[in-house]
Amino acid sequence: MEPRDARGYHPVRSLMQTIQFFDQIEIRRASAYHVDMLKGPGLPSAHPVSLPVHDNLVTKAYRLVRSLDKAVPTVHIRVRKYIPMGAGLGGGSADAASILRWAGQFMSAPLPAKDAAVLGMDVPFLVQGGTAKASGYGEEVEHLPPLRDWYVLLVSPNFGLSTRRVYEAFDALNLAHRPGHTLEEIVEALRQGILPDNLFNALEPAAWTVNSALQSLKETLTSLTSKPWFLTGSGSTYFTLLRDRDEASAIKHRLQKQPLARLSHIEVAEFGEPGTCENPENI
Incomplete structure (x- = not known):
């Protein structure tokens, strides 16, 4: 960014x-x-x-x-x-x-x-x-070429974030960032079934400024699962990546049993491939 x-x-x-x-x-x-x-x-x-x-x-x-x-x-x-x-x-x-x-x-x-x-x-x-x-x-x-055999576990709080406000906070914090690693390195690691340790979202600190509850959510998720969690876009959903659907589902069920404040939605989804419109009258 x-x-x-x-x-x-x-x-x-x-x-x-x-x-x-x-x-x-x-x-x-x-x-x-x-x-x-x-x-x-x-x-x-x-x-x-x-x-x-x-x-x-x-x-x-x-x-x-x-x-x-x-x-x-x-x-x-x-x-x-x-x-x-x-x-x-x-x-x-x-x-x-x-x-x-x-x-x-x-x-x-x-x-x-x-x-x-x-x-x-x-x-x-x-x-x-x-x-x-x-x-x-x-x-x-x-x-x-599509990345396959990855599952994403999504955790959404019961509040959204204004993209405009997150970008304004990004500017105010002077967070412009050019990473030392490349997207090619991240893609190659994922293709080999390895979760890269250099995944990050440059907007995350700005999102925390807009709503500090997001930082607390990430800390709680990390503590409960021992997994790394990443922010989607300008927020407010967090996700982690797993290779095994059963493990992702097990973590989902475990989180659903926790009394997590301000949590609204947990979802497990598989990586998708390029899609097409199947029916001209009924998508």
Whole structure:
């Protein structure tokens, strides 16, 4: 993570990975555009779904492709949310990327990455998913052969973090950082089944400044599991990586039995590979 540049953004170098944890999106032809945002089973009440039709990434993605190519049909979209909102898991961006993938079958030309990046710097990556290195503002994506046989254990508190506030704290703390190791070294270790000891998130100290409960959560998780924990994006979810699903599930069940304050969601998910839209009328 580098300092803000002349455009007011932070250039980054990041390893990005999709996982098998997703929202459900149904798309059906309709006489007028409409979107419903519904809460999926298991999503805690601490994460309300109250996005207005005109102010969410699904609508913005649809309007983008519709403005570029009128062959994209008018539809009714229903989104059932399973990914906690404001948790640094990219749920909104992944939903937007799903709309772009679906729309691609109707468009005369592929949507350029720079246009997809208007919706969010992680959207160009999520259109394809899998494993990738991202640089620039996140829109320069180099897809890599998929990493396999890794499981991620996610722990989300019952509060989200404002990305804007985290970046403001990052600037105030003067945390711009260029690591001595490379993403290539991290990828190679993961490919060999080794959890690298140099994984880190440059935004973590800033996130702790925004909400100190995050630091306490990490300390508690480390103490209870003897595993290293890492922050997702700008927060607020923590994750650890394991090679064995049974071990990940056992830790999940152990944590669920603990009286952890301000905890809302624990999930085990496998690393995902590049995905495609399976059905033009019903994703």
